[in-house]
Amino acid sequence: MSLLVVDNVTLSFGDRAIVDEFGLRVSNDDRIGLIGPNGSGKTTILRLIAGEQQPDKGAIHSASNVRIGYLPQDLIVAGGKTLADFVLSSVPGRGELDSQLEAVEAELEQAQTRGADDEELMELAARIADTHERIDHFARHYTDHQAFSILAGLGFQTSDHDRDVSEFSGGWQMRAVLSALLFQQPDVLLLDEPTNHLDLPSVGWFSSFLKSYKRAFVLISHDREFLNEQISRVVSIEPEGTRSYVGNYEQYVKQRAEEEIILENQSRNLAREREHMEKFVTRFRAQANKAKAVQSRVKKLAKMDDVVLYQKRRVMKFTFPPTERAVGEVVRVQKLDKAYGDNVIFKGLDITVRRGDKIAIIGVNGAGKTTLLKMIAGELKPDAGEIKIGSKVTPGYYAQHHADTLSRESTAYDEVSRANPDALVGRVRSVLGAFLFSGDDVEKSVSVLSGGERARVALARLLINPGNLLLMDEPTNHLDLQSSESLAESLKTYDGTLVFVSHNRSLIRTLADQIWYIDNGEVERYPGSLDEYLYSSSLRGGPVEENASTTNVPVTVKVEEKNETRAEQKERKRQQAELRKKRSKLLNPLKERVETLERRIAKIEETQKERSAKLSDPAVYDDASLRNELLNSFQKDQNKLEELTARWESAAEKLDEAEAEVTAAEEALN
Numbered sequence: 001m002s003l004l005v006v007d008n009v010t011l012s013f014g015d016r017a018i019v020d021e022f023g024l025r026v027s028n029d030d031r032i033g034l035i036g037p038n039g040s041g042k043t044t045i046l047r048l049i050a051g052e053q054q055p056d057k058g059a060i061h062s063a064s065n066v067r068i069g070y071l072p073q074d075l076i077v078a079g080g081k082t083l084a085d086f087v088l089s090s091v092p093g094r095g096e097l098d099s100q101l102e103a104v105e106a107e108l109e110q111a112q113t114r115g116a117d118d119e120e121l122m123e124l125a126a127r128i129a130d131t132h133e134r135i136d137h138f139a140r141h142y143t144d145h146q147a148f149s150i151l152a153g154l155g156f157q158t159s160d161h162d163r164d165v166s167e168f169s170g171g172w173q174m175r176a177v178l179s180a181l182l183f184q185q186p187d188v189l190l191l192d193e194p195t196n197h198l199d200l201p202s203v204g205w206f207s208s209f210l211k212s213y214k215r216a217f218v219l220i221s222h223d224r225e226f227l228n229e230q231i232s233r234v235v236s237i238e239p240e241g242t243r244s245y246v247g248n249y250e251q252y253v254k255q256r257a258e259e260e261i262i263l264e265n266q267s268r269n270l271a272r273e274r275e276h277m278e279k280f281v282t283r284f285r286a287q288a289n290k291a292k293a294v295q296s297r298v299k300k301l302a303k304m305d306d307v308v309l310y311q312k313r314r315v316m317k318f319t320f321p322p323t324e325r326a327v328g329e330v331v332r333v334q335k336l337d338k339a340y341g342d343n344v345i346f347k348g349l350d351i352t353v354r355r356g357d358k359i360a361i362i363g364v365n366g367a368g369k370t371t372l373l374k375m376i377a378g379e380l381k382p383d384a385g386e387i388k389i390g391s392k393v394t395p396g397y398y399a400q401h402h403a404d405t406l407s408r409e410s411t412a413y414d415e416v417s418r419a420n421p422d423a424l425v426g427r428v429r430s431v432l433g434a435f436l437f438s439g440d441d442v443e444k445s446v447s448v449l450s451g452g453e454r455a456r457v458a459l460a461r462l463l464i465n466p467g468n469l470l471l472m473d474e475p476t477n478h479l480d481l482q483s484s485e486s487l488a489e490s491l492k493t494y495d496g497t498l499v500f501v502s503h504n505r506s507l508i509r510t511l512a513d514q515i516w517y518i519d520n521g522e523v524e525r526y527p528g529s530l531d532e533y534l535y536s537s538s539l540r541g542g543p544v545e546e547n548a549s550t551t552n553v554p555v556t557v558k559v560e561e562k563n564e565t566r567a568e569q570k571e572r573k574r575q576q577a578e579l580r581k582k583r584s585k586l587l588n589p590l591k592e593r594v595e596t597l598e599r600r601i602a603k604i605e606e607t608q609k610e611r612s613a614k615l616s617d618p619a620v621y622d623d624a625s626l627r628n629e630l631l632n633s634f635q636k637d638q639n640k641l642e643e644l645t646a647r648w649e650s651a652a653e654k655l656d657e658a659e660a661e662v663t664a665a666e667e668a669l670n
Contacts, residue, residue, distance in 0.1 A: 002027050003066050003188050003216055009048055009058035011041075018044050021058070022242055024235060026188055030216040033227045033249060036237030037314075038452025038480045042220050046070060046190045049218070069186030073193050073451065073478075077173040079166025083156065086165045087147045090180035097138065101131045108631075125631060129611075132638055136605070139642075142183065145649045149656075150179045153205035154198070155364055171197035171365065182209060189217035195226055196477050199365045200503050222476050222484040224249055224506045249481070270304065277301055316456065316486040318434040323468035323496040327390040328355050330469055330497045331376055336385035338371060345371050346521050349385070353469075359499045360512035360530065367518040369501045370400060370473055376499065377471045393497075394467030398458060400474045400501070405458065408447040412437050412457045415446065420465040428464065435460040451478040459487070468496035476504045505530065590655040597648040604641050608634065 006024040010017060019041040026032065034042050047053045049060060050070035062068070081089070108124040151161070154175045160168075165176050174197045181189060195203050207229050210217070218235075221227050227249040234245040234252040245252045277297045284294050331353035338345045345368040353359065353376075361369045374380035376387055377397035389395065399405050406415055417428050432442050435456040446454060455478040462470075470491075476484040488510040491498065502508055508515075508530045515533040517524040526533040611634045 002063065003030075004049065004060065004062040004068070006045075006049060007059050007061065009045075009055040009060065011044060011048065011053065011055050019048065019055070022237075024049075024218075024242075026216050026218065028216060029214065030218075031230060031232045032216075032218045033231035033234050033252075034218055034220050034237075035227075035234060035249070035252075035481055037482065038456075038478075039450055040237040040480075042237065042480075043073065043192055046192050046218065046220065047072070049188075050190055066188060067184070067186040068188045068190065069181040069184055070190040071174075071178055071181055071192060071194055073196065075170075075174060075177060077165050077168075077177065079164050081165055082162050083151070083165055083168075083176055084144075084147070084161040086176055087151065087180045087183050088142075088144065091138065091142050091184050097131060097135050101128070101135065104128050104131060121627070125627075129634070132608070132634075136641075139645055141185070143645075143649050145653050145656075147179070147183050148653070150182050150209075153202070153209065154179055155202045175202070178206075185215060187215055189213070189215065191217060191219045191221075193220055193222065193477075195221060195223055195503060196474075197365070198503055199367075200362050200505070201364055203503050203505070222479050222481045223504050224481060224485065226505075227481070274301065274304060314436055315482050316435050316459075316490070318431070318463060318490040320463070320466060320490070320494040320496075323466070323494075324392055324394070326355050326393045326468045326497070329353075330355050330357070330390045330393050331499075332388045332390075333376070334386050334388070336375070336387065337383040338368070338375065338380075339383060344521060346382075349521070349523065351516075351523055351525070353497060353499060355497055356495075357497050357499070357514055358511050359514045359516055360508040361499065361501045361516045361518060362503075362508070362530075363518035368521070369518055372518065372523075373397075373471050373473050373499065373501055389469075393469050395469040395471055396462050396465065396467040398462050398470075398472040398475055400477065406446045406454060406461075408445070410446055411443050412446065412449070412453075412460075413442040415457050416460045416464055419461040423464055431460050431464045452480060452483070455479055456483070463490075466494070466496070470494065470496060470498045470500070472498070472500040472502075474502055474504075475500060476502065476507055586658050587655065590651065590658055594648065594651045594655055597644055597651060601641065601644050601648060604637050604644070608637055608641070611637075 002025050004026050006022060008021045008023055009019055010021055011019040022041070022045060024032075024045075034045065036042050044053065047070075048055055050068060052070070077086075104124060104127045108121070108128060111120055111124055148158075148161070152158075156172075156175070156179070165173060168176060178194060194206065198206060203223075203226065207226060210230050217230075219227065219230060229248075231248050232246070234247065234249060236243045236245065236252065236256075245255050247255070277300060281294050281297050281301070329352060333349055333351045336346050336349040361372065363369055371380065375382050377395055379397065379399075410418075412432060413428060416432055417423065420428075423431075429442060432438070437444075437453075437456070437460070444453075446457065449457065459475070475487060479487065484504065484507065488507050491511055498511065500507075500511070512530060513528070515526040515528065515530060517526070517533070526536065528536075611630055614630055
C-alpha cells in the first residue's frame with residue numbers, strides 16, 4: 001500500500017527549475033535514501049512532501065490519516081516549554097483527548113443530575129469509554145520512559161529535562177526536535193542530514209534506533225556508512241532524471257556502474273552497425289542491381305536511435321601541492337585551562353601535535369572538540385596556559401559554521417582571491433573550478449548560494465593557501481555524499497599535518513592515523529585507526545560506538561587480550577562470578593516487580609474492556625443501579641490503571657538502568 005505518492009512535481013524559482021517532474025512512491029516500511037548533488041533539489045523535495053512548500057505543477061497525494069514527520073537541516077525552536085514537555089506534548093491529539101474526557105464526564109454528570117433519559121446517558125457513557133480507550137492507546141505507545149530513553153540516546157542529561165528548549169544551542173535544539181519526531185513515530189519520517197549535529201556516540205545510538213524503526217522514512221545524508229546501514233532503496237537525482245535502485249548505497253554504485261558499461265557497449269555496437277550500413281550505402285549507391293538493398297539500409301539508418309549515455313556528474317577534485325616542511329613538533333599545548341562560566345572544559349591540558357600527524361578528534365557534543373580546535377587556530381583565547389605553534393608552521397582553519405566566516409556581499413571569486421592575494425586570476429579560477437564553480441558562477445554573490453555551495457567556497461578559500469597545518473571542524477557538513485567522498489580523497493594527497501573534528505565515520509576511517517577522544521576535560525590519545533581505537537576501547541570498557549565495525553583490528557591487539565597469567569585469569573573469573581550473583585540479586589526483584597505490575601495492569605485492562613462492552617448495551621441503562629455501579633467502577637479502576645502504569649514506568653526504568661550498569665561491568669571484565 002502506498003502511504004504517499006509524489007506525482008511529477010515541479011517547482012521553479014525564476015527561470016530555474018529546482019525540482020523538475022520529480023516522482024516518488026512511498027510504501028509501508030520503505031527505507032529510502034534520497035541522493036543527488038548539492039543544488040539538485042533534495043531538501044526542496046522534502047519540504048514539498050512535508051507541505052512547507054507548494055509545487056508549481058504536479059501533486060502530492062497521501063493515504064487517509066498518514067502522519068508525516070519532518071526534520072529540516074535548519075530550524076528555529078520557540079521557547080516556553082521544558083525539554084521534557086516539548087517531547088511529551090509533541091504527539092498530536094493527546095492534549096485534545098484529555099480535554100474531551102473532562103468535557104464528556106462533565107456532560108454525563110450534568111445529565112445524571114437533571115435526570116436525562118437512558119438513550120442520552122448511554123451515548124455519553126459510550127463516548128467516555130471510547131475516549132478512555134484512545135487515552136489508553138496513548139499511554140501504551142507514548143510513555144514517559146520511551147521519551148526519556150530517546151533523549152538519553154541523543155545525548156541529553158536528566159538535568160536537561162526541566163530546561164526551556166530556547167536555552168539550548170541550535171545543534172541541541174535540532175536534537176530536541178529529532179527526539180520529538182522519534183517519539184511521535186510518524187508513518188513517514190523525512191530526515192534531512194540528521195547526523196549533522198550529532199557526535200559519534202549519538203550517531204551510533206540513532207543508527208540502532210533507526211534500524212529497528214518499523215515505519216517508512218526518506219533519508220538525505222552525506223555519511224556513506226550511515227546510508228548503507230539504514231536504507232533498502234536509493235532514489236537518485238541523476239542528470240537524465242530521477243532513478244530508483246533496490247539496495248543500499250554500495251549496491252546503487254555497483255548497479256549504476258554496470259548500467260553505464262551496458263550502455264557504452266550498446267552504443268559501441270550500434271556505432272559499428274551504423275558504420276557498416278553507411279559503408280554499404282556509399283559503396284553501392286550507384287549500382288542499379290543493389291538499389292533495393294541500398295534503400296533498405298537507408299530506411300534502417302533513418303530509424304536507428306542513438307544510445308544516450310549517462311552524463312557524468314561533475315565532482316569536486318583537488319590535489320594539494322607539496323607543503324613547506326615544518327619542525328617536528330608542530331603544536332604544543334601546555335597547562336591549558338578553558339571554562340565557560342562554571343563549566344570547566346579543560347584544566348591543565350598538555351598535548352602535542354607532531355609533523356605529519358593525521359588526527360581525528362571525537363567525543364560527545366560539549367566535550368570541547370571545537371573549543372580545542374579554535375584555540376589551536378588562534379580563534380579563541382585560553383584562560384590559562386599556552387599554545388606554541390612551531391617554527392615554519394602555517395595553520396589553515398575551516399570553521400564548522402563556515403557561513404559565518406563568509407561576507408554575504410562578496411562573490412565566490414572575491415572570497416577565494418582574498419585568501420591568497422598573490423594568486424593569479426587563472427589560479428583562483430582553477431581552484432574554484434575544482435570546487436564546481438565555473439564561468440559566471442564565480443561571480444555569484446555569497447548571499448544567493450546554497451549551504452552546500454557556501455561550504456565549497458569556504459573549502460576553496462582554505463585550500464588555495466592551505467599552509468602545512470590544516471585544522472578542520474566538521475568539513476563534510478552541508479556537502480553532498482559525492483563531494484564528501486571527493487574531499488576525503490583530496491585530503492589523502494595532503495602531505496602536511498591534519499587535525500580535524502568529525503562525526504563522519506567514513507572520513508575518519510579514510511584519513512586518521514590517530515584518535516583523540518575528549519571526555520571530562522581529558523584527551524585520550526590513541527595511535528591507530530578508528531576501528532582499532534573502538535576495539536581497544538571496548539576491551540577497556542570505554543566509550544564505544546554502538547555500530548562500530550571492528551573487522552580491521554590487528555591480530556596483535558587480540559593476542560594481547562589473551563596474555564593473562566593464571567592468577568589474573570582466576571581473579572577475573574572470581575569477579576565474573578560475583579557479577580553473576582549481583583545480577584541475580586539486583587535484577588530479579590526488579591524483574592519480578594515489573595512483571596507483577598504488568599499482570600495487574602493486564603487484568604484491569606481486561607475488566608475495563610468487559611465493562612465498556614456492557615456500557616454499550618442499551619439494556620444496562622434500564623437498571624439505574626447497575627448502570628451507576630458500572631460507571632463508578634469504570635472510573636475507579638481507570639484511576640487505578642493510571643497509578644499502576646506510572647509505577648510500571650518507574651520500575652521499568654530502574655530495571656533498564658540496573659541492567660545497563662551490570663552489563664557495563666560484565667563487558668569491562670570480558
